[in-house]
Amino acid sequence: MEPQFRHMSIVGAQGQMGSLFSKRFRELGCFVAELDQPLEQEAIERALSKSDLVLLCVPVTAMADVLDKIMPHMDEQAVLADVGSVKELPLRAMLKAHAGPVVGTHPLFGPVIPEGFAPRVAVVPGREKHARQADQVATLFHEAGFDPFMTTAAEHDKAMAFIQGLNFTTTAAYLAAAGRCPGIENYVTPSFNRRLDAARKMFTKDSELFGTIADANPYLQETARQFMTLFSLAAGGELDLLASLAQWWWRNENPREDCV
Amino acid sequence: MEPQFRHMSIVGAQGQMGSLFSKRFRELGCFVAELDQPLEQEAIERALSKSDLVLLCVPVTAMADVLDKIMPHMDEQAVLADVGSVKELPLRAMLKAHAGPVVGTHPLFGPVIPEGFAPRVAVVPGREKHARQADQVATLFHEAGFDPFMTTAAEHDKAMAFIQGLNFTTTAAYLAAAGRCPGIENYVTPSFNRRLDAARKMFTKDSELFGTIADANPYLQETARQFMTLFSLAAGGELDLLASLAQWWWRNENPREDCV
Structure with a gap:
């Protein structure tokens, strides 16, 4: 099959997501120019002169700098795309920098995809008129074995x-509150231990990432308010009602044990 | 070694915790009379007449009923103990029912103890003058391979x-809030999936248990308030401060990578 984009550049190609996509797209037969720090004008120019897709696999915080460096060499017909965890602000920055087609993407997985997990990729056209290019980017991800959807x-x-922001903030406040309870360490149960294990990476390695998401995601405060409203059910003792709302996530599980 | 209590009765011996303790205490050489529903007067009388420890492995909600049935047959010198997830109210009920020594315990684990996990047991003397019997109960748990501590x-x-209450309420409110976000199912990441998996049992099997804990634990509202105070840091954008408070849990992990 002819790939959607024969020549592309990946900026941040030595990062975890950049190297994953570089490998997968090369396996499709794409020519992938890999760019990474230090971003030198000559290398950028050489790579971008042939690319009909430039995919930014860089932290949201680095985007402004990267755009400054690459824009002088970007073909006006080429598609500019990113893979960041937020979409509104980065898309705005890309649309401001690039007069041509812009597509935002967010792969909803890390560099190691768990077995049986459908590796979805959210794909967002920068403008309505970029719908065709967004389809092409989605098709590229699909051909490379991912599961894209338009949004x-x-x-x-x-x-x-x-999914990410409120998980971080509620877990942080939960652990912070528990940590202030005298003697708490004597009372750690196996399931609390598992929750600590799951949270470890978030608070010892990724806390900067979450700070960035918080700064760049304009909906965090709204979700915090919605959470507070529901948590007030708990504070008021309405645990059964709250549990039944949480059970929405398992509504399609067949209660087979109960069937004759 | 001579066991602390040669003859004992376990009420709720067919339950998960009751059968675990029955097995372990028998392995120590104790004579364990097993009682379970339906609790019949004759069986109770036969078992309790010889017991110097009666261990209630019944739900907190069943305790009043069980006490009514067993008290007429209980020796005034025998120790009355329980294994429930809350201690203040059950201890009060046991002290009211039994004029002799009372000891509350809470094994901080379920019927399957994860490898490498120290199976701690909280032990609480019903009254100050029951400290000796609380020590005996603690020694019994210790001899049976558990890790008791006085509190x-x-x-x-x-x-x-x-540990339990706030984990339940914050997770419930988190999942309830997320479940109301349109299209959310497209955005499930591997780590959110793991959190769903961890929560499944809590909301599909144990939600009644948590309702019970909530009813019987007098400190749930206070912890909810402490949580809200810390969560307001998140709502106000102070994620770094909140993360650093949560990191208390990993304060003793040596950052060996950073050492020369």
Whole structure:
């Protein structure tokens, strides 16, 4: 099959996501120019002169700098895309920098994809008129073995404010509150231990990442308010009602044990 | 070694915790009379007439009923003990029912103890003058391979309000809030999936248990308030401060990578 983009550049190609995509797209037969720090004008120019897709696999905080460096060499017809965890602000920055087509993407997985997990990729056209290029980018991801879907920056950022942002903030406040309880370490149960294990990476390695998401995701405060409203059910003792709302996540599980 | 209590009765011996302790204490050489539903007067009388320890492995909600049934047959010198997840209210109920020594315990693990996990047991003397019997109960658990420690009902219930209660309420409100976000299912990441998996049992099997804990643990509302105070840091954007408070849990991990 002819790949959607024969020549592309990946900026941040030595990062975890950049190297994953570089490998996968090369396996499709794409020519992938790999760029990474230090970003030198000559290398950028050589790579971008032939690229019909430039994929930014860089931290959200680095985007402004990277755009400054690459824009002078970017073909106006080439597609500019990113893979960041938020979409509204980065898309705005890319649209401001690039007059041509812009596509935002967010792969909803890390460099190691768990077995049986559908590796979805949110794809957002920068402008309505970029729908065709967004389709091409989605097709590229599909051909490389991922599971793309079209969405809007607002829907994406709202959803991620819950999935990532609220997970971080509620877990942080939970552990901070528990840590202030005298003698708490005597009372650690196996399930609390598992929750600590799951949180370890978030608070010892990724806490900067979450700070960035918090700064760049405009919906975090709204999700915090929605959380507070529901948590007030708990504070008021309405645990059964709250549990039944949480059970929405398992609504499609067949209660087979109960069937005759 | 001579076991602390040669003859004992376990009420709820067919339950998960009751059968675990029955097995372990028998392996020590104790004579364990097993009682379970339906609790019949004759069986109770036969078992309790010889027991110097009666261990209640029944749900907190069943305790009043069980006490009514067993008290007429209980020796005034025998130790009455329980294994429930809260301590203040059950201890009060046991002290009211039994004129003799009372000891509350809470094994901080389920029927399957993870490898490498120290299976701690909180032990609380019903009254100060029951300290000797509390020591005997602790020694019994120690000899059976568990890791007992002495505490008070108040310290225990406060700690468990954080470890179990606040885990339940914050996770419930988190999942309930996320479940109301349109399209959220497209955005499930591997780490959110792991959190869902960890929560499944809590909301599909144990939600009644948590309702019970909530009803019986007098410190849940106080922990909810402490949580809200810390969560307001998140709502105000102070994620770095909040993360640093949560990092207390990993304060003793040596950052060996950073050492020369």
